Amino acid sequence: MIWERLPLGPLQTNCYIIKNERKECLIFDPGGDGDRLLKLLRSRQYTPLAILLTHAHFDHIGAVDVIREAYKIPLYIHKNEEKWLEDPSLNGSQFFMMGSLTKVKSADRILTDESSLTIGSFNLEVMRTPGHSPGSLSFYIKDNDIVIAGDTLFQGSIGRTDLPGGNHEELLNSIHTHLLSLPENTLVLPGHGHETSVEEEMDQNPFLNGF
Known part of the structure; x- marks a missing residue:
């Protein structure tokens, strides 16, 4: 299984494409530039x-x-x-996009409690990691030692909590309870910036010291 990081949209949000040997893939957080992403998927001959x-x-x-x-x-x-x-008042586009509102059709699958999730050959552990937002999730793929962490944990930083539904204490609890409890060699794929590791953030992240 191989992963790709593709920064997309107005804030260059990391979209992750996780693929297997048959070129089937899962797409995480496609933040914008839909035509560009579609072109890449087709050029790679991936099957989402x-x-x-x-x-x-x-x-x-x-x-x-x-x-x-x-x-x-x-x-x-x-x-x-x-x-x-x-x-748009909940997803933030009403406040940040200067008149360009983002609306997406209803989801097909609603996740609730933490669970294991199998999609094709992909096995994921779904972890609730609220704090940046009330429904924040992280997806751990044990077979490949990676966790897609969204805006919960970054290289040397943590997610902001000043947006609606954010909670700083809850965010820190999510990071320590779930993300930092993963094996230290786990690669953390964040929503912005470069990848990091559980070990690196345990040792060097200044926002996590003294919790």
Whole structure:
């Protein structure tokens, strides 16, 4: 299984494409530039199986409908943010996009409690990691030692908590309870910036010291 990082949309949000040897893939957080993403998928001859969202802020969902309609695949999101997809006041586009509102059609699969999720040959552990937003999720792929963490944990930083539904204490608890409990060699794929590792953030992240 191989992963690709593709920064997309107005805030260059990291979209991740996780593929297997048959070129089937999962798409995480397609934040914008739908035509560009579609062109890449077609040029690589990938077969997308699903779109999964770490959360529903506008910069993570902008290309959802373009890809979903092109491939007729389901969209997964946590129940706490299912209404955010169609509401610019919740997904933030009303406040940040200067008149360009982001609306996405309803999700096909609603995730609730933490669970294991199998899509084709992909096995994922779905972890609830609220704090940046109330429905934030992280997706751990044990077989490949990676976790798609959205805007929960970054290289040398953590997610902001000053947006609606954010909670700083809850965010720190999510990071320590779930992300930092993973094996230290786990690669963390964040929503913005470069990848890091559990070990690196345990040792060097100044926001996590003294928690």
